[in-house]
Amino acid sequence: MKKIFSTILILSTVLSITSCKYEEDDIWNQSAAERIETISKNYAETLMNSKGGWAMQYYPTNSNSYPSGNGYLLMAKFADKGTVTMGMKNVFSSNAYREDVSTWDINKDQGPVLSFSSYNTCIHVFADPYDLPFTGTKDDEVNEEGKGAQGDYEFSMIEVPTDGNHVLLMGKKRNSYTYLTPVPEGTDFKTYIEDCQKVTADFFPTTNPLEYQILLPDSTINTYQFSSGLTTLYPAGTDRVMTGVVNSYLITNYDGKYYLRFRDALKLKDGSKINNFVYNKEEDVFKGVENENCKIVGPDMATFIESKFDDGRSWAMMNNTDMSVKCLAIYSALVVDFKNILKADIKGITLRKNNGKLSLAINYGAGIRPQSVIFNIDSYTLENGKFSIGNVTTDTDNGKKILETKAMQALVNSLKQPNTISPATTQYNPNVLRLNNDNDAELWLTITLK
Amino acid sequence: MKAKLSILIIAAVAMVSFTLGSCSDDNLGASIFDTVDHPLDKSLYTFPLDTFVKVNFQEPYNVRYMYKMQDMSLSSSDLQKNLTPCSYDKSVDLATLAKYLWFDIYKELANQHEIFLKKYSPRIIHIIGSKSLNVSQGTETLGVAEGGLKISLYNANNLSVDDIDMMNEYFFKTMHHEFGHILDQTISRPLLFNLLSNGQYDASGWTNTPDSVAAGRGFVSPYASSMAREDWVEVLANYVTRDTLSWNILLGSAEYEWEEIDIESESAYKKLITPGCNLDTIGYYKADKSGNGDNKVYRRVCVRNAAGNVEKDENGNPIWVHKSGIDGRSLILTKLDMVRAWLSNNYGISIDAMRKMVQQRTYLTDSKGDFVIKNGKLVNRFSYNNYELMNSLRNQVEKYKELQPKN
Numbered sequence: 001m002k003k004i005f006s007t008i009l010i011l012s013t014v015l016s017i018t019s020c021k022y023e024e025d026d027i028w029n030q031s032a033a034e035r036i037e038t039i040s041k042n043y044a045e046t047l048m049n050s051k052g053g054w055a056m057q058y059y060p061t062n063s064n065s066y067p068s069g070n071g072y073l074l075m076a077k078f079a080d081k082g083t084v085t086m087g088m089k090n091v092f093s094s095n096a097y098r099e100d101v102s103t104w105d106i107n108k109d110q111g112p113v114l115s116f117s118s119y120n121t122c123i124h125v126f127a128d129p130y131d132l133p134f135t136g137t138k139d140d141e142v143n144e145e146g147k148g149a150q151g152d153y154e155f156s157m158i159e160v161p162t163d164g165n166h167v168l169l170m171g172k173k174r175n176s177y178t179y180l181t182p183v184p185e186g187t188d189f190k191t192y193i194e195d196c197q198k199v200t201a202d203f204f205p206t207t208n209p210l211e212y213q214i215l216l217p218d219s220t221i222n223t224y225q226f227s228s229g230l231t232t233l234y235p236a237g238t239d240r241v242m243t244g245v246v247n248s249y250l251i252t253n254y255d256g257k258y259y260l261r262f263r264d265a266l267k268l269k270d271g272s273k274i275n276n277f278v279y280n281k282e283e284d285v286f287k288g289v290e291n292e293n294c295k296i297v298g299p300d301m302a303t304f305i306e307s308k309f310d311d312g313r314s315w316a317m318m319n320n321t322d323m324s325v326k327c328l329a330i331y332s333a334l335v336v337d338f339k340n341i342l343k344a345d346i347k348g349i350t351l352r353k354n355n356g357k358l359s360l361a362i363n364y365g366a367g368i369r370p371q372s373v374i375f376n377i378d379s380y381t382l383e384n385g386k387f388s389i390g391n392v393t394t395d396t397d398n399g400k401k402i403l404e405t406k407a408m409q410a411l412v413n414s415l416k417q418p419n420t421i422s423p424a425t426t427q428y429n430p431n432v433l434r435l436n437n438d439n440d441a442e443l444w445l446t447i448t449l450k
Numbered sequence: 451m452k453a454k455l456s457i458l459i460i461a462a463v464a465m466v467s468f469t470l471g472s473c474s475d476d477n478l479g480a481s482i483f484d485t486v487d488h489p490l491d492k493s494l495y496t497f498p499l500d501t502f503v504k505v506n507f508q509e510p511y512n513v514r515y516m517y518k519m520q521d522m523s524l525s526s527s528d529l530q531k532n533l534t535p536c537s538y539d540k541s542v543d544l545a546t547l548a549k550y551l552w553f554d555i556y557k558e559l560a561n562q563h564e565i566f567l568k569k570y571s572p573r574i575i576h577i578i579g580s581k582s583l584n585v586s587q588g589t590e591t592l593g594v595a596e597g598g599l600k601i602s603l604y605n606a607n608n609l610s611v612d613d614i615d616m617m618n619e620y621f622f623k624t625m626h627h628e629f630g631h632i633l634d635q636t637i638s639r640p641l642l643f644n645l646l647s648n649g650q651y652d653a654s655g656w657t658n659t660p661d662s663v664a665a666g667r668g669f670v671s672p673y674a675s676s677m678a679r680e681d682w683v684e685v686l687a688n689y690v691t692r693d694t695l696s697w698n699i700l701l702g703s704a705e706y707e708w709e710e711i712d713i714e715s716e717s718a719y720k721k722l723i724t725p726g727c728n729l730d731t732i733g734y735y736k737a738d739k740s741g742n743g744d745n746k747v748y749r750r751v752c753v754r755n756a757a758g759n760v761e762k763d764e765n766g767n768p769i770w771v772h773k774s775g776i777d778g779r780s781l782i783l784t785k786l787d788m789v790r791a792w793l794s795n796n797y798g799i800s801i802d803a804m805r806k807m808v809q810q811r812t813y814l815t816d817s818k819g820d821f822v823i824k825n826g827k828l829v830n831r832f833s834y835n836n837y838e839l840m841n842s843l844r845n846q847v848e849k850y851k852e853l854q855p856k857n
Contacts, residue, residue: 120537127532129531129580130581145585146532
């Protein structure tokens, strides 16, 4: 015991002397407090300098579960009178646009901390301890779980570049990152949010949801439930359950372009990371910002179409379907011919598979007993983005009469010729396809997955 | 109804100072803390409230009314709790109400007036917008007094001036409760008080104790039955904030002994209820809070036969009995007398005068000073006549807008 005590005593003495021995010269012109004060002032200026405000990609937590792991697009405009105007439209506002004004401060903690310091229904609702009825949690006053979405409203300011092209915040409690990009002066928050939400839904539809691939220079990542916003990413060729990691993302508009940013950066094998993808309209692709060899791609067209046929789904051309003028003339003539023969109105034309055989059906009638005239297609080709059908026959007398009409012959002939098949809007949403007749540029139509 | 918990945290901070000799440089430079007295910024949106609290709390009493969340880690020692700040508007309401029903009353009644508040008031009043839920206990913290320095009040975002019961429960009672702790920490309550209900306190079981059962045991609230120091300040806070009707109902309940019994279900309980039945003997249903089907009925203790049926006296009335030997009513009044004497002797405050003043400021009175009763209830003074009183209190803040530059 005495030995230990002596050792501690000697060590303490040596350390004390050592601590006195070396004195650092002032390496900054200001004290620590003054430096934090200056930085805080500069950061506040940056936030206020975006006169249109900021699009804020807010993730309450880094969790794998809904709703706290999802991303939410909040808007924030910081004013010099200490107020912040915020807007949002999501499940926390019952999907109605909500705007609220409260106070903000930059507190001087170990570094500047952005604090939404008084209650604002557009951010603190993520931090309230109350149950969230929309999650199915029993909102029971007696047995509150005390969690809510567990979001932050105090943020360490991690990146605040002087050019103000973005701000990166980190939640003090949950450590999730919030990324802010400026929006132009005069931006209407509601319009901005709704545009981003529409673009997201157009790219990644929640009805007939699809899966995608992220092509990295060294690997391919598959997605699962991408359209939900909280997706599982897993290396292609591996078991999703074993290797999948949950991530989430948001799409925002910055400088006229749409950006998709993941909550958690994707790691490449060379150690680099990628967070952001920007949409290239000409190429219809989201390309990596940090590394443009990274891409998000939609499903392979032929595989996708075949899989839907196999699922018993059909592709339909309806009366209001988008089509060329020339195609519309054929369709309109067919409607007239059909009415003359069957005394009924066409509701639509569908392509589907029955027992492995492709068929074309003209649907008519209404109510609970819609009817169809079926045409059998003996073969079809779907490869390399081209689609064409073989011979068309029918078993019914009415079908034969229809098949002999000029309009039906024109439609069948067009489909017999090579057609370039492509998504009508974007590769990410092939639920609507466009068929362009390779021999006649004025002959095109769209078909929608039903 | 969630059991309400009010916690006293006595922060015993042990400071161990190691005085190390300065090595060689005696010039320590400027303080790392901001020592400049900044004037309030008139351009700020919060200038009216900032001015109000400076004029009414900071300058006269050295009290900081903290309504913005400046660091969530300071708002609760339990970082797992999810707390949110108060909205500006509710902060305004609570600031004016704290002055009106707390500070102004002590200032007027205490024998040292302003000096009293300068000496004894907390240094910080911290307002939190959300509830402070204690999930594992199924309770809720209404307020916290920390080491006589800081009082935190929760759930301010749900403050409703239309709802006196809510304001009493969450704020007015809590203000007097927590301030009572500070006064108790400064001049200790009589030791004899700790013996009055000795053996009856239950630090954990109080959460499941109905009001009447607690009253029958001599406590003004279930929380008062948790420990002696809470009992002490609950007597003070309840007496001051409860109206006469409510206080008399409490004393009425306290005259009897109550017991809890198990019952199969709520539907089984409802079958027992018939027109003209005596609910005191059948009991009052207490909903299961645990989700385990733990249904209870609490009822007055009376003589029952072997089958559990009520035995009646010659007049056909139940024969009430006191098995515990506790006279709840007398006990509560004894406790109140001790609080009354302690406040008067040590602080020069008449608790009865304070109660009268609080009640008169809370409920509407007529020209004679008598309380106005409508539909059997006292009338909320704050919301009466289109919120005349509340708006006048808010105007004490709003008036500072005139000092702000016009946009």
